[in-house]
Amino acid sequence: MKLGIIADDFTGASDIGLTLAEAGMAVAQFIGVPAIKADPSLDAGVIALKSRTAPVEEAVTESIAACDWLSAQGAEQIVLKVCSTFDSTAEGNIGPVLDALAKRLNAGSVIVCPAFPENGRSVYQGHLFVADKLLNESGMQDHPLTPMKDADLRRVLGAQSSREVGHIPTLTVLQGAGAIKAALTNDAHMITDAITDADLIAVGQAAKDLPLLCGGSGIAMGLPANFGLAAAAPTWQAITGSGAVLSGSCSIATRNQVDSFMADAPSFQISADRAVAGEYNVDEIAEWVLAQEQPPLVHSSADPVVVQEAQDAHGTGVAAAAIEKLFAQLAPAIVAGGVRRLVVAGGETSGAVVTGLGANTLTIGPRVAAGVPLVRFGDIALALKSGNFGDPNFFAEALTMMERSA
Template identity: 75%
Template sequence: MKLGVVADDFTGASDIALTLAEAGMTVAQFIGVPQDDADPTLGAGVVALKSRTAPLEQAIAQSVAACKWLLAQGAEQIILKVCSTFDSTPDGNIGQVLDALADLLGENSVIVCPAFPENGRSVYQGHLFVNDRLLSESGMQDHPLTPMVDADLRRVLAAQSNRDVAHIPAVVVQKGAAAIAQAMGATAHLITDAISDADLIEIGRAAKGAKLLCGGSGIALGLPANFNVTAQPPKWVAITGHGAVFSGSCSRATREQVARYDAPSLQIDAARAVSGEYNIAQIADWVMAQTTPPLIYSSADPEVVREAQTQYGQGVAAEAIEKLFAALAPALAERGLRRLVVAGGETSGAVVTGLGLRALTIGPRAAAGVPLVTAGGMALALKSGNFGGPDFFAETLAMMEREA
């Protein structure tokens, strides 16, 4: 294994696994820290954790354990994969986990770059943009768990880290790998500007030999070439049969996808989820009785989410809904569900945990940052809330049925 990735959620893990697979690396995505050794022929291993919103001590312990396992498999370089919207809270967990991994690896200078230009995420003058809007004006300011009200990544990271935070500006990045490498001499976490894939490739070239990087999936664009890997697209064997869509994300993109999806649907009510009123078996039977893959969703406008938080407390309603999805997924698998699209990082984590999956095989892209994956004879697409076009649900379910 050449590259090891510690990912702070499940959709982010799939996202960077796709980037590495499309670059020609043999990749496996592991659910949690594996107990056994990996296939020695792997080029990259991605360990998917649910640490983005976990209690801080738990997030650090899991991330360090994942890093140690990857090092034991021979990984020469570690990436801390975070969301391309860098979402966290002033209390963590990105900065503290990054500090812990840097201490473990003895790394004093760490590039930090969540840019993902293909999906409209760019870093300029140390600020994170979503398309032409600052992160704090993009809708992420309304995230129910990790609201991002500041687009200045220097301030965001400095509030979480014990280390100095510095900046590599675009004027340096655009001079190329040598200039970036020279700037990496600073003893600090280095917020690094990137507005194009070309910038990310130069950052990757500059990071050859670095023990640790931090960023979104775009940070991996330039890294496989350092190991003399050539690009080739992942293959896909068609999977047909019953399908369904789960949506727990409240992002603007996902709410539009929910509105556009023309199929039978069931909206999960927060109050009923908290009180445990839903009958999982009845919902599963209803899903399997549909001729069109139905939608089960809890996605709601920010005002509705805030009302639920006020009524039940921060995270209580979200946890109850995640538990429902975690129970529903295996109930459907037992009934023969073959295709499942999931929107939202926390929802995806709940589904994967509920299904008891330990590893995923990475297939071709369904959208930028979203691969098709297989596990246990089932096709899945685990989508970060902000990713995918308006008709992502229908298009992805159809793609699962085609050879590639």
């Protein structure tokens, strides 16, 4: 294994897995830290954790265990993969995990760059933009678990980390890998500007000899070439059978996708209040899903006002945990009934579904949209979508792609 990835959620793991696969690497996505050795033919291993919103100590412990396993498989470089919106709480978990990994790997300077231009994420003057809006004006300020109210990544990471936080500006990045490398400060996390894919390629080249870096999936664009690998398209063998969409994300993009899909498909909405009260019968919902003649939608996606009301009534994490538990139980129930194509929206929801299915390793397939590949678990096709990714017709497009070999 050449490259080891520690992803702080399940959709992020698939996202960076796709980037590496399209750049020519043989990639496997592992659900949690494996108990056995990796296939020696793998170029990259991506360990998907559910550490973005976990307690800080738990996130650090799990990330160190993932790092140790990847290093034991021969990984020469470790990437902490975080969301391209860098979302976290004021306490972490990006800073504490990054500090612990830097100490474990004896890393001096650590490049930190969540930019993903293809999906509208760019870093300029140390500030994170979503398209033409600052992060804190993009809708992410209303995220139910990790609201982002500051676009200055230096302040965000500085509040979480015990290390110095530096900055490599755009004018330096435009001068290429050599200039970026010369600008690195030892024993510091370096927020690095990137506006275009070419910037990310240069960042990847500058990171060639670094033991650790951190970013969104875009940061991986320039890494495979450091190991002498060239681009190649992932293959896919068609999976047919019944399909369904499970959505727990409340992002603006996902709510648009829910509205689009509901116009032509049967839908069932999960209420946070009823989920907390334990009023849903999973077997009955599964029976409803399996009775539909076309792929249905089961969702808890709601307007931020509704989400805030549920949080006020039950506590920030209580409603989310109840909904995730329901999806974790529903997914294996409908798969047992014959569903073979699943589209899942939301990082936490994806984690719940994959855990519920008992998946341990996912095979990365071709892209459905920027940052979202098809993945395979046995004879089950999945598309695990981060809340903010994909166009309004994403659900239908993903279900259709699963049935076509590529």
